[in-house]
Amino acid sequence: MESNNKILEIKSRILDFFLSSSNLTQAKFLTMLQSILKEELKAKSVTVTMEEFSPIYDQLKVRELGAVYQKTLETEGSDFGYINLPLYGDKDFLGAVELQFTSSLPLSLESFDELSKELSTIFQQYSQYIHTRFEEKQYEELYKVTSKFHSxxxxxxxxxxxxxxxxxxxxxxxxxxxxxxxxxxxxxxxxxxxxxxxxxxxxxxxxxxxxxxxxxxxxxxxxxxxxxxxxxxxxxxxxxxxxxxxxxxxxxxxxxxxxxxxxxxxxxxxxxxxEQSKQVISDLQLINETSHQLNSNLRLQEVTAYMIKKIMHFFEAKEAAFVLYKSGGTEVLPGSTEFFQQEDIGIYLSQMQDYVYSDGEPLFIGDLRVHERLSNLPFCSCMIIPMHASNGIKGACVVTHTLPYFFSFEQFKLLQSLIHHSTLAFSNSMLREELEKYVITDYLTKLYSRKYLDEKIKKSMKHDSYGTFILLDIDDFKRVNDTFGHQIGDTILMQVASIINASIRETDIGARWGGEELAIYLPKIDLALGEHIAGRIIKKIEEQTSPAVTVSCGLSFWKKGLNDSARDLFHRADFALLKAKDLGKNQLCIESEEYCG
CATH class of the missing domain: 3.30.450.40 (GAF domain)
Known part of the structure; x- marks a missing residue:
């Protein structure tokens, strides 16, 4: 009877704890249970082991016991009792309660067995309660975190x-x-x-x-x-x-x-x-902005400079260039970065050309140092996109970085798309400039037209301080045509034009005046230097043409402060040319008779 009362007391205290606890956790429950059992049974120690939250080695131990188990050990002359109470659910093994006593056992084994059953019932209720609360908390947290994830x-x-x-x-x-x-x-x-x-x-x-x-x-x-x-x-x-x-x-x-x-x-x-959608939008904005800008009739140099600026910014490249591959060699377009402006850059560019146009595919390499054919290039990361213009011109966009694996494959695809959309603009700019050059140049000699020369001289006389004008005429050109034929005559004209172009600066202007007459304008060149340049050209023409011909030259000069015009400049040079012809040809006259040489 006393054992039954003790079991009821233990059960009553546990249920009171359940009812009075507003936030029951596993830790609180186990601590409470150990305290009640230790106090009511006068135990030395109480250990509760639950299977689903237990270490593996403890699970093995409690499963071996399986029922109420008692053993007595003698330690230093004193006895203590050891009781193990298994805890079961309807079908599953839940755990065990281990009790140690320093004196005689307070209950019989039958009463401990009854206590084991009562505790098993309590643990079933506890497990159901705690799991329900825990699941509610879990899914509440899951809902909260999912809501945060979506926002x-x-x-x-x-x-x-x-x-x-x-x-x-x-x-x-x-x-x-x-x-x-x-x-x-x-x-x-x-x-x-x-x-x-x-x-x-x-x-x-x-x-x-x-x-x-x-x-x-x-x-x-x-x-x-x-x-x-x-x-x-x-x-x-x-x-x-x-x-x-x-x-x-x-x-x-x-x-x-x-x-x-x-x-x-x-x-x-x-x-x-x-992030990908933001990147796609950014890429599309770049392509749209670039296409819009390139369709605004920019000149070739402006197109190149604009594209290089965009590439350097969006791809964080170290070097970038647009290269044209022509029959006479490679040409780096103005606006490309400094590295590609070096004198010996042609060696590198020819290697790129061999690779790109032998395979016909864009090049994307993370580390050029291990590349069989391009390992001597002073870069690691490299992207080369071929350009095929509608007029047959071949080229490439080269983008590099010193660090290996710097560019992503997404950047490579973006660059391909960007170059694809810009190739037409490059082609149109080149065609436009070729057309402009065709309009202002002579088809046969490739010298400028007389109209273009007139415009440049008028502009120079407005902004410069002085300049020299030379008028040349091929001596006895009719006899050359009659002797060798008009085809050789055309060849002589082209040879003389080539000598003129090779003898003047980029800022100077060589033009076809009409027939076998050619003209040269030297802005910011004084009379003495102009006379020297004209004399050198006369000598070169005599030495380098085949069949050999000579030229007669008339030279005129202008400077600020005099009431002068382009028409007057032409008239004086023409007058000097006639004087040179009259004096025996193959010589130079300057404006008036006393300057004949």
């Missing part, structure tokens, strides 16, 4: 949230996020790059199969759980959970963590898609 498009915020909820829910575990993407800016979080090697087979199995992987290490007394972080379109990493002291998570807990990992995967996927 956040930042990877850092998403990962911070999942780590926080895991730490709050399962305080005794440690966590590591193994992600496939680089997250060097998240070093304050337990995040690591998922290495695709064999060093962590369980993590790789979770990533490849998409299934939770468990790894028990009894020797280290740890359990490793790997939960794949899955989205709708793929797997973005693995959540590694490390239990301290080999705790086993129940199936319901694994299910909740899996749902949490899946919500994280979906959030990471949405954040990634958001």
């Amino acid at each position: 956040s498009m930042r990877v850092e915020g998403i990962l911070t949230e999942i780590i926080e909820i895991l730490r709050n829910t399962y305080e005794d575990f440690s966590y590591l996020l193994l992600l496939t993407s680089d997250n060097d800016d998240l070093q304050h979080l337990p995040v690591k790059k998922l290495d695709f090697d064999d060093s962590n087979i369980s993590a790789m199995n979770a990533y490849v199969t998409g299934e939770v992987q468990l790894e028990n290490c009894i020797r280290d007394r740890r359990t490793y759980i790997y939960v794949p972080i899955k989205g709708e379109q793929g797997i973005y990493g693995v959540l590694q959970i490390i239990s301290l002291d080999s705790f086993n998570l129940p199936e319901k807990e694994l299910k909740f963590i899996t749902l949490l990992a899946n919500a994280t995967g979906t959030a990471l996927e949405n954040a990634q898609l958001y």
Whole structure:
């Protein structure tokens, strides 16, 4: 009877605790149970072991007992009793209560067996209560975190949230996020790059199969759980959970963590898609802005400078250039960066040309040092996009960086699209400038037209201080045509024009005046230097033409302060030319008779 009263007292106190506790947790419940049993049974110690939250080695021990178990040990001359009370649910083994006594047992084995049954009933109610509360808390947290995920498009915020909820829910575990993407800016979080090697087979199995992987290490007394972080379109990493002291998570807990990992995967996927959409919009804006600007009738140099500026900004390149490949060699377009303006750059460009136009494909290499055919280029990262203009001209856009693997494949695709949209603008600018040159140049001699010469002289007389004008006439040109034919006559004209172009500056103007008469205007050249240049040209023509011909020259000069005009300049040079002809040809006269040479 006394034993029954004791059991009722224990049961009554436990139920009172249930009713009076507003926020009952597992820790509070177990602490309360140990305190009541120790006090009511006068026990030396009370240990409660629950299977689903127990270390593996403790589970093995309590399962071996299976029923009320008693043994007595003698230690230093004194006896103490040891009682193990198993706890069962309807079908499952729940755990055990271990009691130690320094004096005689307060209850009989039959009463301990009855206590075991009563505690099992209480534990069933407790388990149902605590699991219901825990599930409510879990799914409340899951709802909150999912709501936050949907409102956040930042990877850092998403990962911070999942780590926080895991730490709050399962305080005794440690966590590591193994992600496939680089997250060097998240070093304050337990995040690591998922290495695709064999060093962590369980993590790789979770990533490849998409299934939770468990790894028990009894020797280290740890359990490793790997939960794949899955989205709708793929797997973005693995959540590694490390239990301290080999705790086993129940199936319901694994299910909740899996749902949490899946919500994280979906959030990471949405954040990634958001970033990708922002990048696509930025790329489209770049292409649209570039196309709009290039369609505004820019000159070739302006097109090149604009494109180089955009490429250097958006791709953070170190060097960039647009190169034309012509039959006479390579030409780097003005506006390209300084490296491509070097005198010996042709060696590098010819190597690029051989590669690009032998394979016919764009070049994207992360480290040129290991490239068989381009390893001597002073870069590491390199993108070369071929350009095929509609007029048959071949070229390429070259973008480089000194660091290896600097450019991404997405940048490579963007550059291809950008060059594709800009090639027409390059082609149109080149055709426009060729047409302009055709309008202002003579088809046969490639010298400027007389109209263009007139305009430039008038502009010079308005802005410069002085200049020299030379008028040349091929001596006895009719006899050349009659003797050798008009085709040779044309050849002589081209030879003389070539000598003139080779003998003057880029700012000087050589023009075809009409028939076999040619003209040269030298802005900012005084009379003495102009006479020297004209004399040198006369000598070269006599020495370098075949069949050999000579020229007669008339020279005129103008300077500020005199009432002068282009027409007067031409008239004086023409008068001087006639004087040179009259004096025996193959010579120079300057404005009036006293300057004849």
